[in-house]
Amino acid sequence: MTTLADAWSWLTTSAHWAGENGIWHRLAEHLFLTVVCLLISCAIALPVALVLGHLGKGGALAVNLSNVGRAVPTFAVLVLLLLSPIGSYGEWPTIIALVLFAVPPLLTNAYVGMRGVDPDVVRAARGMGMTGRQTLTRVELPLALPLILTGVRIAAVQLVATATVAALAGGGGLGRIITAGFNLASTPQVVAGACLVAVLALLVEGVFEGVQRLAPDRARGSGA
Numbered sequence: 001m002t003t004l005a006d007a008w009s010w011l012t013t014s015a016h017w018a019g020e021n022g023i024w025h026r027l028a029e030h031l032f033l034t035v036v037c038l039l040i041s042c043a044i045a046l047p048v049a050l051v052l053g054h055l056g057k058g059g060a061l062a063v064n065l066s067n068v069g070r071a072v073p074t075f076a077v078l079v080l081l082l083l084s085p086i087g088s089y090g091e092w093p094t095i096i097a098l099v100l101f102a103v104p105p106l107l108t109n110a111y112v113g114m115r116g117v118d119p120d121v122v123r124a125a126r127g128m129g130m131t132g133r134q135t136l137t138r139v140e141l142p143l144a145l146p147l148i149l150t151g152v153r154i155a156a157v158q159l160v161a162t163a164t165v166a167a168l169a170g171g172g173g174l175g176r177i178i179t180a181g182f183n184l185a186s187t188p189q190v191v192a193g194a195c196l197v198a199v200l201a202l203l204v205e206g207v208f209e210g211v212q213r214l215a216p217d218r219a220r221g222s223g224a
Contacts, residue, residue: 006188007195021176023196029172030200033091034159037098041155044099045106046148053114053144054136063111066104074101074162082169094166101162102155109151113144146212153208160201174200 010016017023045066052059074097081093117140125139141148167175174197181189 003187003191007191010186010188010192011195021180023174023177026172026174026176027196027200029176030160030163030174030197033094033098033163033166033171033173034156034204037095037102037159037163038152038156040095041099041102041106041159042152045103046110049107049110050114050136050141050144053111054132054140056115059111059115063104063108066107074098075165075168077101078165078169091166091171094163094169094171097165098159098162102159105154105158106151109147109154110144113147113151114140116147117143149208149212153205153212156208157201157205160204161197164197 011023015022019025048062049059052062077100078093078097081087081096084093086096087093121139121143122135125135130138163173164175164178166173167179174193177193177196178190181187181191181193
């Protein structure tokens with residue numbers, strides 16, 4: 001309990017919230033890195049999953065290949081990237097490592113959602129004269145949206161938790177608070193940093209849950 005009390009004391013000290021090394025600044029860095037990586041991951045994974053899910057070909061191979069990334073620790077990928085020529089390009093090694101980590105849940109959920117659409121509904125849409133693109137955007141995508149949003153939520157929460165590795169590469173984010181605590185042999189600071197990451201992950205989870213509840217019925221999975 002003493003450690004938790006000391007961590008709370010560290011968190012409630014106003015000096016730890018201000019300045020370039022303060023919590024607010026590190027939180028902004030953490031959120032920026034998370035959003036950038038999530039957007040890049042969505043731009044890569046979702047179009048591939050939607051097209052393959054629509055065509056019904058090659059999706060299983062793509063999903064299996066993307067899941068290989070789950071077997072390789074993000075830290076190991078980051079270290080390899082830092083040792084490669086890419087390591088000299090600022091934040092890019094961290095961004096690439098995090099994107100590779102976020103792609104599997106996005107690709108898997110979107111592909112499964114597309115393939116889970118009732119084939120009778122798709123055939124009916126085509127029977128009404130819809131083109132392949134219209135069937136994809138007006139029928140399959142809305143029905144697959146619940147699983148797609150679930151994949152985005154999972155990826156976002158995982159990125160928040162894993163973005164702490166940026167500190168190991170000299171980047172910003174809440175991980176810097178934890179690494180600074182280790183350097184100073186300050187257990188309360190380490191615990192405080194870990195609590196901040198955990199709370200942020202829970203808040204992001206809550207935000208996405210709220211978005212899904214406020215979305216149309218189909219996005220919540222209660223539509224036809």
